[in-house]
Amino acid sequence: AVLFFLLLMSCLAAYILHKYLNKNTLPEESLRRAIARNEIVPFYQPIVNGKAGTLRGVEVLARWKHPQAGYISPASFIPLAEKSGLIVPLTQSLMAQVAANMNLIASKLPEGFHVGINYSASHICTPTFVEECLKYKDSFTRHDLNLVIELTEREPLDINDHLVQTLNRLHENGFAIALDDFGTGYSGLSYLYDLHIDYIKIDQSFVGRVNAHEDSTRILDSVLDLARKLSISIVAEGVETQEQLDYLNRNDITFLQGYYFYKPVPFTELIKILLSKPNVRVRVE
Ligand code: C2E
Ligand code: MG
Ligand code: MG
Numbered sequence: 001a002v003l004f005f006l007l008l009m010s011c012l013a014a015y016i017l018h019k020y021l022n023k024n025t026l027p028e029e030s031l032r033r034a035i036a037r038n039e040i041v042p043f044y045q046p047i048v049n050g051k052a053g054t055l056r057g058v059e060v061l062a063r064w065k066h067p068q069a070g071y072i073s074p075a076s077f078i079p080l081a082e083k084s085g086l087i088v089p090l091t092q093s094l095m096a097q098v099a100a101n102m103n104l105i106a107s108k109l110p111e112g113f114h115v116g117i118n119y120s121a122s123h124i125c126t127p128t129f130v131e132e133c134l135k136y137k138d139s140f141t142r143h144d145l146n147l148v149i150e151l152t153e154r155e156p157l158d159i160n161d162h163l164v165q166t167l168n169r170l171h172e173n174g175f176a177i178a179l180d181d182f183g184t185g186y187s188g189l190s191y192l193y194d195l196h197i198d199y200i201k202i203d204q205s206f207v208g209r210v211n212a213h214e215d216s217t218r219i220l221d222s223v224l225d226l227a228r229k230l231s232i233s234i235v236a237e238g239v240e241t242q243e244q245l246d247y248l249n250r251n252d253i254t255f256l257q258g259y260y261f262y263k264p265v266p267f268t269e270l271i272k273i274l275l276s277k278p279n280v281r282v283r284v285e
């Protein structure tokens with residue numbers, strides 16, 4: 001009986017230890033493993049040129065292709081990646097896959113096709129960020145693709161000389177900068193003063209309120225006015241309804257992104273979309 005009791009206790013201890021360890025190491029460790037196994041994959045959401053009816057480009061959106069859980073949304077792992085520093089290897093792995101994907105279809109893409117990548121502030125501020133981007137310069141510029149670095153306004157960004165220099169060097173090398181989630185942060189206006197920004201992406205929370213509240217339409221009106229005065233191009237995100245589209249058309253917003261047009265899709269689906277568009281044809285090299 002004593003032996004049995006000891007055996008039972010040690011089993012219990014092992015079980016508790018197992019639980020404890022899993023609880024404390026699982027999320028970060030499993031994310032680390034997922035990155036190493038290329039389970040963080042790019043989805044692509046087409047961005048439309050509303051006037052020409054053509055595709056302006058795509059935005060790359062991370063998905064965790066989990067062997068059991070299926071596709072997991074970035075909202076549930078990007079914050080952990082940012083907190084743990086894993087965002088750097090995660091985005092590098094994503095970029096390598098995007099570059100490989102784009103190389104496969106580059107000859108079928110219209111010239112100047114935009115490929116937008118979301119970069120976290122903590123990543124952009126690493127000392128070797130420009131060098132990291134330059135690794136991909138050739139595979140993009142060779143095919144006349146434009147790499148657009150999306151910088152979110154959600155997180156506070158320390159505007160210092162290093163950041164200003166980083167963005168300048170990116171520009172010199174043909175990359176463009178988009179200010180993402182515009183209107184949701186506190187510092188958007190000061191970013192526009194201090195940083196060289198090519199595109200403003202109007203957050204979907206503004207687009208979504210078009211016509212629902214007059215005030216939010218007025219706020220949007222003045223944001224669009226401001227962007228125009230600064231000669232910054234606008235991309236509207238989260239376009240879902242005809243009503244929103246009508247407003248954006250009335251206001252001459254050309255670049256549109258949202259479920260009204262396309263949802264984010266895996267690469268195989270993107271190929272189908274590209275082949276169905278009239279402006280996509282095989283270029284003579
Ligand atoms: P974001 O960069 O502002 O991306 C746009 C988000 O809006 C995407 O969500 C997209 O799926 C969603 N969306 C697009 N059109 C519509 C629409 O018509 N209606 C609605 N309701 N939603 C729409 P997603 O893919 O879940 O990504 C969420 C956020 O996670 C992104 O917001 C971005 O901030 C972040 N994120 C995604 N991938 C990455 C990444 O590779 N690196 C980093 N640092 N952040 C990422
Ligand atoms: Mg974005
Ligand atoms: Mg956005």
Ligand code: MG
Nearest residue numbers: 181203204237
């Ligand atoms: Mg957003």
